[in-house]
Amino acid sequence: MEETIQIKDLYFKKLLSKEVIRKRVKGIAKRIDKDYCGKNPILLLTLKGAIIFAADLMREMEIPTQIETIIAKSYGMKIASEGKVEVIENPVNLKGKDIIIIEDIVDTGYTMQSLMNRLQSFEPNSIEICTLLFKPKNLVVPLQVKYIGFEIEPLFVVGYGLDYAEEGRNLRDIYIKID
Helix, strand or coil, X not given: CCCEEEECCEEEEEEECHHHHHHHHHHHHHHHHHHCCCCCCEEEEXXXXXXXXXXXXXXXXXXXXXXXXXXXXXXXXXXXXXXXXXXXECXXXXXXXXXXXXXXXXXXXXXXXXXXXXXXXXXXXXXXXXXXXXXXXXXXXXXXXXXXXXXXXXXXXXXCCECEXXXXXXXXXXXXXXX
């Protein structure tokens, strides 16, 4: 029987196991190490969802990095983005820096587009996006995502930092909503 869990009023089944996630995170870290060899990129962690992914990714990386955080909200207490993005940033000098945005999930692209536009004004050397999950069928704005953990169907997911109404972030696996 397939494992299901309940969070508030919704039910979920396992999509990606912690072992599969761990292996993919290691692969992304190796690729970033290679791409940024000799550099010291800033990992710009989008809070709250990407915190677990970012922590695991950093532990697998061998190059020196700096870490900064930014809050970018588009879901609120809902299961779908409405395209309104609230960005709360930490004041840090990004001019001439190589930035890798660490995101939990790229869905419509609104959050990343808004964030990229804001970061460009700081005149960084480069900006790339690294996301654990990507829903290409939901993308509504043009966006280049360099580092992708997993492409998934346009379903709602929780676990490994992703939440439903602030619950489920602590799950070690990633689960999809079932009807």
